[in-house]
Amino acid sequence: MKAAMLYGVKDLRIEDVPKPTVQTGEVLVKIRAATTCGTDLKILNRGYVEKIIKLPTIFGHEWSGEVAETSPELEWPTKGMRIRAGNSAPCLHCTMCQQGKYNLCENMIWLWGAYAEYIKIPARMVLVNTQEIPEHVSYEEAAITEPLACVLHGAEEANVKLGDTVAIIGAGPIGLLHLLTAKKMGAAKTIMIDLIQERLDFAQKLGADATVNSGKEDATTAVHSLTGGYGADIVIEAIGLPATWEQALKLVRKGGTVLEFGGCPPGTQIRLDTELLHYGEVAVRGAFHATPVHFRKALSLIASRTIDVRPLVTRKMKLDTLPTAFDILSTSKSEIKIAITP
Numbered sequence: 453m454k455a456a457m458l459y460g461v462k463d464l465r466i467e468d469v470p471k472p473t474v475q476t477g478e479v480l481v482k483i484r485a486a487t488t489c490g491t492d493l494k495i496l497n498r499g500y501v502e503k504i505i506k507l508p509t510i511f512g513h514e515w516s517g518e519v520a521e522t523s524p525e526l527e528w529p530t531k532g533m534r535i536r537a538g539n540s541a542p543c544l545h546c547t548m549c550q551q552g553k554y555n556l557c558e559n560m561i562w563l564w565g566a567y568a569e570y571i572k573i574p575a576r577m578v579l580v581n582t583q584e585i586p587e588h589v590s591y592e593e594a595a596i597t598e599p600l601a602c603v604l605h606g607a608e609e610a611n612v613k614l615g616d617t618v619a620i621i622g623a624g625p626i627g628l629l630h631l632l633t634a635k636k637m638g639a640a641k642t643i644m645i646d647l648i649q650e651r652l653d654f655a656q657k658l659g660a661d662a663t664v665n666s667g668k669e670d671a672t673t674a675v676h677s678l679t680g681g682y683g684a685d686i687v688i689e690a691i692g693l694p695a696t697w698e699q700a701l702k703l704v705r706k707g708g709t710v711l712e713f714g715g716c717p718p719g720t721q722i723r724l725d726t727e728l729l730h731y732g733e734v735a736v737r738g739a740f741h742a743t744p745v746h747f748r749k750a751l752s753l754i755a756s757r758t759i760d761v762r763p764l765v766t767r768k769m770k771l772d773t774l775p776t777a778f779d780i781l782s783t784s785k786s787e788i789k790i791a792i793t794p
């Protein structure tokens with residue numbers, strides 16, 4: 453089968469590889485759509501944690517498709533069923549899982565291989581993180597379940613409440629999903645901050661109440677003037693750089709919450725003003741990945757169009773042209789997510 457193999461930083465090749473064979477409990481899926489992700493771009497351009505991705509591997513983690521073959525003893529899913537799965541499955545028996553922190557599982561399995569003709573779902577993932585896609589939901593939409601699941605987990609950690617002012621740093625795919633989610637959770641005012649004007653214009657079309665171009669104006673001053681001098685109730689960092697993690701701390705009001713959502717390069721640190729935590733009672737939260745419940749909820753929200761992810765797919769391309777797709781995403785100011793079909 454055709455697949456996009458990742459060998460290392462900036463080394464992505466379209467190759468012919470053996471089609472996976474199904475073992476006990478496993479399911480083989482014919483991929484119908486895979487969506488590009490900011491994480492993919494980070495991995496391709498700067499590398500990633502080895503615990504999560506071991507190279508070489510077939511690349512990509514957001515996908516959906518049609519069941520091609522199942523292990524004979526499985527009653528579900530059935531051949532031909534439209535499904536999505538993963539990209540993770542917790543073990544359910546480690547201490548973190550038994551605390552209900554499935555996203556922090558010590559024995560998590562990760563599934564890569566979205567940019568290919570077929571993908572094989574491991575047995576544990578078939579049981580805990582595979583869902584059927586409702587008929588009216590497109591494959592592209594269903595592929596976006598994974599990033600939305602992560603955003604839902606983050607929004608829960610940030611505890612967005614009815615009437616809150618939410619400032620989001622970064623108007624890329626993840627920042628935009630945070631915007632859509634915060635609005636549905638009841639944010640009265642949303643403020644998007646980015647350096648790229650085209651992205652801010654897009655955020656405005658999706659319903660952002662205010663936008664701040666931090667290349668042209670000081671974000672701290674702008675957010676304070678948009679919030680009566682106080683700062684936002686909740687600030688979400690959706691870029692993954694120490695500088696923007698620190699910036700997030702300057703935009704929050706006393707007693708507010710900062711959600712540091714974007715993963716920074718390994719080994720990095722930030723400086724934190726102790727007075728902010730003590731006299732300002734600011735809560736600083738992190739959020740990593742999602743649990744199977746979030747994946748299930750994300751697909752339901754996509755299906756009901758409570759969170760309409762359709763505008764986020766700004767281009768469709770073929771698997772053969774995947775390296776070009778990443779070039780486009782690295783340089784374009786207006787592309788959000790590209791849907792890749794085999």
Ligand SMILES: [Zn+2]
Binds near residue numbers: 490
């Ligand atoms: Zn993703």
Ligand SMILES: [Zn+2]
Binds near residue numbers: 546547549556557558
């Ligand atoms: Zn576990």
